[in-house]
Amino acid sequence: MNETIASILGRRSIRSYKSTPVEKEKIEIILKCGQHAPSGMDRQPWHFTVVTNRALLDKISAENKKIQLKADDEELRRRAEAPDFDNFWGAPMAIIVSGDTNVSSAPADCANAVENMAIAAHSLGLGSCYIASFKAALERPEGEYLLRELRIPKGYAPFYALALGYSSESLGERSPRKKGTITFIE
Ligand SMILES: Cc1cc2nc3c(=O)[nH]c(=O)nc-3n(C[C@H](O)[C@H](O)[C@H](O)COP(=O)(O)O)c2cc1C
Numbered sequence: 001m002n003e004t005i006a007s008i009l010g011r012r013s014i015r016s017y018k019s020t021p022v023e024k025e026k027i028e029i030i031l032k033c034g035q036h037a038p039s040g041m042d043r044q045p046w047h048f049t050v051v052t053n054r055a056l057l058d059k060i061s062a063e064n065k066k067i068q069l070k071a072d073d074e075e076l077r078r079r080a081e082a083p084d085f086d087n088f089w090g091a092p093m094a095i096i097v098s099g100d101t102n103v104s105s106a107p108a109d110c111a112n113a114v115e116n117m118a119i120a121a122h123s124l125g126l127g128s129c130y131i132a133s134f135k136a137a138l139e140r141p142e143g144e145y146l147l148r149e150l151r152i153p154k155g156y157a158p159f160y161a162l163a164l165g166y167s168s169e170s171l172g173e174r175s176p177r178k179k180g181t182i183t184f185i186e
Contacts, residue, residue, distance in 0.1 A: 007122050007123040011128075012127075015129055016168045017166060017167060017168055020165070021052065021092050021093070026121075027093075027095075030124070034095070037109065039112065043109070044109070045103035047153050048097055049095065049150050049158075051094050054093075057087075060134055061088065063142065063143055066137075068080035087134040088131065091129070091163035092165045093164050094134075094161045096150060097114055097160045098159060101156065107159055111159070117162050121162070126164055127164075127165060128163060132161075138150075
């Protein structure tokens with residue numbers, strides 16, 4: 001198996017991290033891989049916010065915890081009650097990917113960038129977790145101060161984040177692949 005295929009098949013969502021910071025050179029390579037994802041009409045409608053300030057990630061999680069504690073879904077409420085609730089799973093950093101809200105392909109383009117970065121991270125010996133749940137707090141008026149702190153450019157909205165760091169998780173078996181999802185037309 002070649003290295004690219006091995007990285008794609010080997011990437012897993014990591015939800016427990018060491019506090020060891022990620023090296024700047026690795027962050028730069030990962031960002032470059034994000035910026036080289038395919039995008040509709042090559043518009044590249046993304047913005048990458050690299051957050052190594054753990055206190056800011058904690059603030060985002062604390063706002064989300066407040067929201068999630070009031071969720072209709074019992075499971076979501078139960079998760080928010082955990083004393084160590086953290087949207088970023090204790091990772092030392094995260095890259096938030098925001099999209100240009102006037103570009104229709106931006107959600108897909110940003111998703112492509114996140115996946116490129118997740119695979120790149122895995123190939124560099126890092127763990128990552130694709131995250132959408134951090135957004136709720138940033139979409140409410142109470143969370144506007146967080147958007148300002150993140151310096152999200154005007155006209156862009158945060159779509160996804162990638163938590164990044166060295167894994168401290170011992171992974172179990174991965175879920176079986178869903179059957180019946182491929183059709184060959186010959
Ligand atoms: C669009 C999207 C949003 C996700 N949001 C979250 C999230 O908020 N929190 C989380 O822990 N995992 C999140 N995940 C990770 C998925 O739960 C994970 O990819 C899935 O369970 C499959 O596991 P794997 O990544 O190890 O293959 C998200 C994944 C995607 C693609």
